[in-house]
Amino acid sequence: MGMGVTARNFGVRAGDVWLFRELDLDVPAGECLALVGENGSGKSTILRCLYGMQVPLEGTLSVADRQPDELDVEFRRDVAVLFDDSDLFVELTPVQHLELLAGTFGLDLDIGELLRDAGLDERSDVTAGSLSAGQRRRLMLLGATARPFRVLLLDEPERALDAGGKQWLTEVVGRAKDAGAAVVVATHHPPLLEVAESVVDLSGQL
Template sequence: MYVGEQWLFRDLELDVGAGECLVLAGHNGSGKSTLLHVLYGLRAPSAGTLEVAGQAPDERDGQFRRKVAVLLDDSELFVELTPRQHLELLLAGFDADLGDVDGWLQHAGLDERADVHAYYLSAGQRRRLLLLGAIARPHDVLLLDEPERALDRQGKEWLGEIVGNERELGRTVVIASHHPPLTDVADHALHLG
């Protein structure tokens, strides 16, 4: 990927199969987030070809968005909505089963804060809600940009469980991270920079 006056990365050959996890590592500015943006279709690659979930990445394509769940660095919440409302809205948007909203909220440790506006959640609770939004909806591929950000120790352990569950369900996971334990659960690691 050519950005500004330099290549962040080039000649990458990645093949991450169903049930596998790739961790992108590297210092700030090495291209981890940029690569995730390319994989989600927010940016076009400078050269080469790319296929994610069986098609060219395009975040504007509803069929692609149904296959690829994402949590990017700049993902936001509607602060006037509660965690329950966020999850119900998200699941309804993907025609997913609304029957287990309480179970999902409990899974994320948000059951006691389920009916509090997101504005009043801590940074870690907001991050859990964003992660929950990515994993609760139907998907085949999960892209996560520094998902450990703002999570406490327990939240980071939960994140490890998420990655393990995603792999067991046969989903492909790509994570940009500075959190070394995530590399331990990955099938592949790519150091950029």
């Protein structure tokens, strides 16, 4: 099915300290790689490099058959992301967010069904700024995954989610894999490890 994400001899340094070095990653299409390790071990840094937000000091990266570049429109079309600092338009409702997404990508979305699946149907006409933290997280995850993508990058997506939200998150990752996407997720959530084909533990890398 092809390779979604490849890294060779990947290394990043913070000041004089290497977060990790000589790291190799292979995430085929239809599979999930989970990144684990304590805070500060480099999980988010890996994701930022894979999206082209940060350039590694060493190594080569290929994501969706391209060198990562967050400014490249075609790259952004192929790579969906949810980072910890991802945000919403606080003045827009969930319906309006999905309408904007549909317009941007030229999609015919069943917005009602998407919101029901995400547990947001009863909050569909409330502005994002009035949603709870968990509801906003669901909406951000929905925005990342309701459009086509070849690679999905998720940075601790379980944050702020309740038990039902975490179950839905696990289902979303499973669906992405079934659709042929390569998924890389930084997580502390054990059920996500169960749907991952491979796990990289960054604790004590050096």
